[in-house]
Amino acid sequence: MRHSKQSKEQAVERMREGKTPLLDLAREYGVSTNTLRTWLKESDARARAQDSAKRVATALSREKYTSASQRQRLLMHALEQSPATIIVTDAEGKIIYANPKFVETTGYGVDEVIGQNPRLLKSGETTPTEYRQLWKTITGGKEWRGTFHNRRKDGRLYWERASISPVFDAEGKIANYMAVKEDITEYMEAEAARRKTAEGFLAVFSALPVAVLVVDAQGRILLANSAAESLLDMHLAAGTRLDKLNLRWLDAGGASLAQQAHPVHRLLRGDLGAENGGIRLGLVPPKGGTRWLKATLRLVRLPEEVEHAALLMLDDEG
Numbered sequence: 001m002r003h004s005k006q007s008k009e010q011a012v013e014r015m016r017e018g019k020t021p022l023l024d025l026a027r028e029y030g031v032s033t034n035t036l037r038t039w040l041k042e043s044d045a046r047a048r049a050q051d052s053a054k055r056v057a058t059a060l061s062r063e064k065y066t067s068a069s070q071r072q073r074l075l076m077h078a079l080e081q082s083p084a085t086i087i088v089t090d091a092e093g094k095i096i097y098a099n100p101k102f103v104e105t106t107g108y109g110v111d112e113v114i115g116q117n118p119r120l121l122k123s124g125e126t127t128p129t130e131y132r133q134l135w136k137t138i139t140g141g142k143e144w145r146g147t148f149h150n151r152r153k154d155g156r157l158y159w160e161r162a163s164i165s166p167v168f169d170a171e172g173k174i175a176n177y178m179a180v181k182e183d184i185t186e187y188m189e190a191e192a193a194r195r196k197t198a199e200g201f202l203a204v205f206s207a208l209p210v211a212v213l214v215v216d217a218q219g220r221i222l223l224a225n226s227a228a229e230s231l232l233d234m235h236l237a238a239g240t241r242l243d244k245l246n247l248r249w250l251d252a253g254g255a256s257l258a259q260q261a262h263p264v265h266r267l268l269r270g271d272l273g274a275e276n277g278g279i280r281l282g283l284v285p286p287k288g289g290t291r292w293l294k295a296t297l298r299l300v301r302l303p304e305e306v307e308h309a310a311l312l313m314l315d316d317e318g
Contacts, residue, residue, distance in 0.1 A: 003029065005145065011036060012043045023216075027239050034303065038187070042161075045182060085160065085181040088167075091174055093117050093135075105160070105183050107153035118179065121150040123157055138166050138177055147184070159188040211314040214300065215242050215264050217307040231293075231314055233285045250282025250290065257281075264310045267297050281314075292317045 003011075011029055014020055015036060026033045079086055079099050085106075088097040095113050103109060106121060113120065119131070126148055137144040143165040151157055160181045167176040205212065211228035213236070215221055224236035232247060242264060249257040259265065263279050266272045279295040298311040 123151040125149045158185040213312045248284040252280040
């Protein structure tokens with residue numbers, strides 16, 4: 001699932017508030033808790049990068065200098081030492097300044113880019129429509145934020161997150177544009193690798209011929225494969241409570257099992273050993289009829305989670 005900038009910012013704000021448990025937020029947004037923490041780190045890094053240019057302006061507004069050149073030297077020092085890539089263009093979009101971080105990130109020398117449009121970095125992956133929207137936003141006097149997949153001078157691709165803002169002159173007209181950009185290549189590559197691994201796991205998990213469910217400490221289904229949905233004859237949405245399914249469970253003797261007597265709940269509260277195989281369970285689905293199953297249970301620790309979950313494997317005795 002691809003999330004918009006607004007939904008990510010909303011999730012980050014709710015994490016900062018601390019009113020909603022992280023696991024509940026992860027389920028609500030359909031991501032892992034690790035992804036939520038990454039969003040929070042990105043937000044903090046973006047704020048630090050943008051703040052690197054704004055801190056100087058704030059400091060200068062509070063101090064009095066007798067020499068305008070002294071103010072300019074201080075401002076230039078801050079820009080030159082910034083950990084973020086900073087470029088300034090004229091009102092036509094031609095580069096008039098690029099800091100050392102730009103040179104380090106792109107491989108272009110300052111003399112090579114002065115007078116050029118920042119699009120010299122484009123890789124072709126940003127569409128003309130996106131560029132038009134960017135230009136419409138900043139010429140309208142507003143800040144634009146987004147992500148580029150750009151190309152360095154040596155041809156290598158890299159990712160960067162950018163904030164581009166108009167700079168107004170004394171008469172309130174747009175005189176320049178400033179871009180503050182952060183190299184996020186390492187994060188994007190790690191995220192792509194994580195998605196590939198997750199997609200591979202889910203493909204294998206879905207194809208397993210045995211019914212498998214993962215249930216958390218609160219009794220909610222985290223994962224269920226196709227075989228489980230076929231066996232139980234229903235769709236098993238993530239977050240559904242096991243005890244709320246329209247099913248009746250039987251013990252080996254054919255007696256109805258109370259909710260807390262189900263092996264999954266017993267395992268989660270420690271009444272069973274960490275590994276249990278060969279438990280005989282009866283299942284009465286909504287359409288009626290009793291099916292006898294062999295149940296195997298394991299305690300599992302999911303990444304980024306404190307509490308154990310229960311892995312339930314069901315095989316039809318058939």
